[in-house]
Amino acid sequence: MSAIATGGRRRGTSRLGWNLLGLLIFVTVGFPVYWMVDTAFKPAKDAIDPDPSLLPTGLTLDNFHRALDIADFWGPVGRSLIVSLSVVAIGIVVGLLAALAISRFAFRGRKFVIVGILAVQMVPAVSMIIPVFLLLNDLGQYDRLTGLIITYLTFILPFTVWTLRGFVVNIPRELEEAAMVDGCSRTGAFLRVVFPLLAPGLVATSVYGFIQAWNEYLYALMLMSQENQTATVWLGNFTTKHGTEYAPMMAGSTMMAVPIVILFLLVQRKMAAGLTAGAVKG
Numbered sequence: 001m002s003a004i005a006t007g008g009r010r011r012g013t014s015r016l017g018w019n020l021l022g023l024l025i026f027v028t029v030g031f032p033v034y035w036m037v038d039t040a041f042k043p044a045k046d047a048i049d050p051d052p053s054l055l056p057t058g059l060t061l062d063n064f065h066r067a068l069d070i071a072d073f074w075g076p077v078g079r080s081l082i083v084s085l086s087v088v089a090i091g092i093v094v095g096l097l098a099a100l101a102i103s104r105f106a107f108r109g110r111k112f113v114i115v116g117i118l119a120v121q122m123v124p125a126v127s128m129i130i131p132v133f134l135l136l137n138d139l140g141q142y143d144r145l146t147g148l149i150i151t152y153l154t155f156i157l158p159f160t161v162w163t164l165r166g167f168v169v170n171i172p173r174e175l176e177e178a179a180m181v182d183g184c185s186r187t188g189a190f191l192r193v194v195f196p197l198l199a200p201g202l203v204a205t206s207v208y209g210f211i212q213a214w215n216e217y218l219y220a221l222m223l224m225s226q227e228n229q230t231a232t233v234w235l236g237n238f239t240t241k242h243g244t245e246y247a248p249m250m251a252g253s254t255m256m257a258v259p260i261v262i263l264f265l266l267v268q269r270k271m272a273a274g275l276t277a278g279a280v281k282g
Helices: 002-040 062-070 074-104 110-122 125-139 145-169 173-181 186-215 218-223 231-238 246-277
Strands: none
Touching: 002 246, 062 231, 062 246, 074 110, 074 145, 074 186, 074 231, 074 246, 110 145, 125 145, 125 218, 145 186, 145 218, 173 186, 186 231, 186 246, 218 231, 231 246
16 A cells, blocks of 8 residues: 555656646747737837836726737738738648648659758748848749748748648548549549548648748848738837837837737637647557
8 A cells, every 4th residue: 555655656756747747838938929918008108117017906908909000900911911821821732732742752852851841940030031031033923922932931931832742641642542442543542531630630730830830030020111011010119219108119029929819719620620630640
């Protein structure tokens, strides 16, 4: 009995330790988000207080009114939505076809393509600013949303292909072969058998692709003018020669985070299922 009791205490201590570690990670990751929202509702003078309070002392909506008045808000948000949704739609279609080709078909140079996809993701984004600018300028796509969409696809598409490849590999070929034996064509077997199994992975990949496009700042700053700026660049309007208006900036950041939060709430179940499916082989 003593050995059983000792083992039970050890498991309880271990579980408590893991719970405390998880709580610490949650607080570390969540505190910046809490501080952003807290500052957004603080009076402007409290946001620059050298001895700030961790708990909200007063709530106001003035920062949100100021954020909406300082510059056009809906224009940049609308452009960001157009770019992000377009990148996700194109990336999912092209990425899925590429992932299927890499996973299901043997062709010359297949390993080279896989290595190339990984190598592209290792290139620092800042190193491609000048080549991308020159290329878009020659194509007449500088300061255009279509040019920004093409640019975002260059680093989101490899991520999409690599992620979807992991989901496709985890689906046994035998399922497709069984459907084809029953009379389905290869396309029919994909649409009726493989595609439904890939749905959670498509959702998870789409969400991460949307987040990357929505939060991108460097290329949007360098390739778009003030009139065509996106939501992330719009936040720069709060920094002027007189200083930075931190409270309205945090209010603007909070409003920018709303679409991401809504997206997560809508697809959280599918996303969790996709992450789980991509983590287990077979």
